[in-house]
Every structure is written in C-alpha cells, then in structure tokens.
Amino acid sequence: SQQGEEDPQALSIQEGENATMNCSYKTSINNLQWYRQNSGRGLVHLILIRSNEREKHSGRLRVTLDTSKKSSSLLITASRAADTASYFCATDAITGGYNKLIFGAGTRLAVHP
Amino acid sequence: GAVVSQHPSWVICKSGTSVKIECRSLDFQATTMFWYRQFPKQSLMLMATSNEGSKATYEQGVEKDKFLINHASLTLSTLTVTSAHPEDSSFYICSATTSGSRTEQYFGPGTRLTVT
Numbered sequence: 453s454q455q456g457e458e459d460p461q462a463l464s465i466q467e468g469e470n471a472t473m474n475c476s477y478k479t480s481i482n483n484l485q486w487y488r489q490n491s492g493r494g495l496v497h498l499i500l501i502r503s504n505e506r507e508k509h510s511g512r513l514r515v516t517l518d519t520s521k522k523s524s525s526l527l528i529t530a531s532r533a534a535d536t537a538s539y540f541c542a543t544d545a546i547t548g549g550y551n552k553l554i555f556g557a558g559t560r561l562a563v564h565p
Numbered sequence: 566g567a568v569v570s571q572h573p574s575w576v577i578c579k580s581g582t583s584v585k586i587e588c589r590s591l592d593f594q595a596t597t598m599f600w601y602r603q604f605p606k607q608s609l610m611l612m613a614t615s616n617e618g619s620k621a622t623y624e625q626g627v628e629k630d631k632f633l634i635n636h637a638s639l640t641l642s643t644l645t646v647t648s649a650h651p652e653d654s655s656f657y658i659c660s661a662t663t664s665g666s667r668t669e670q671y672f673g674p675g676t677r678l679t680v681t
Contacts, residue, residue: 487672492656492675492677493674493675494569494571494658494672494673494674494675495609495658495660495672496672497670497671497672540608540609552611552614553599553611553670554611555608555609555610556608557607557608558607558608560606
C-alpha cells in the first residue's frame, strides 16, 4: 500500500493541552495537506505545506515537514473540545507519472473539557 | 465559495438493488471529480477519478462494472453502486477540483450507504 502511516492512531487529552500528530509517507511528494473530519462528515482542509517548506502556521495549527525523513507533524495548541475529530494527512504523490491524493490512516483526537 | 454537495446524505437499500449517489459542485465548474470510500474508523481510499465528458479512471482493485461513474457535466458526477451487497456498505465521499490538479480538492459531506 502507498498509504501513509499516522501516529498515534488515537489521542485523548484535556482542554488546553497541545496535541501532536505525526504522519509518514513513502513516495516523493509535491506537497502535503492536513484535513479534519468530524464523525460521519466530510473533510475540511486545514493546511497545505509544499515540499520546499519546512514549517507553516495557521492560527493554532503548526505543521512541519521533513522530506528527508518523509514525515510531517501537526500540532494543535491550546486544544478545545471542539477540536475533537479525526485528522488525516494527504500527500499529492507522484506515482508512476500519475498524481493522486493519498491519505494517511488518520489520528482520532478526543479533547475532554 | 467552492462548495460541493452530495445527495443523498444517507441511503439504505436491499441487497441486489442499485443506488445512485450524486456529487455536485455548487459554485464552480469541476473539471475533475474524485470518489473515495471510507470504512468505519479507517482512512479514505480513492476509488476513481472522473473527468467531464470522458471515462473514469479506476484505482486498482475497484470493479468498474460495479461502481459506475458518470461525469456528464462540469457540475455533476454520479456514482452508481450496482447490485449492492452488504459489504458495499460504507461512507462514500466525493471531491472536486477546477484545475485538474489533485492539490486543491473540495470535499463533499459524504453519503452513508447501508445495504441490508
């Protein structure tokens, strides 16, 4: 499978704490994106980081990318109960000349009040 | 802007019947639409890519005769699950892009299919 791996698979924290999720992938990429999915809903795009970028911020989100290790991390600072959701990374991978979006396995985040 | 809708949001059908799911781009023209499948607590798996006016490109292992995709206009793609079986029960999500690139994809809210 060319799907990336994410860890942890599940994360449970208290409100106000930081949440860190990691994603690893297997092929060369143009960019990497993080998405959020509330239970039974569609995906919401959070942030995109290009292969020549190392870090990107958006509000309480901080994303890093290490192309040498083929990994990325998503940090949510000062978490809120409303951040409870599943988080997926997705790579715009170049595979045999055909580009497609490949999703990681996801991290289920639970933020307790 | 960039809103994608899906209809129905959930559907229950009996084994052996067919069910059609619609994916619409509401405020933009979608040159390419994608169909994903998601099992509970799992990730999204790309099923097929459809370009307006041409045949869909299916991912390895996806039966094209079972999952019929039609992209008849720049705002509508349909996925028809033919002769549905309980193992086809899943969450089906579509996405759309304007540029033909896979980078800027706008996702629909998903359709929950249950086959009894």
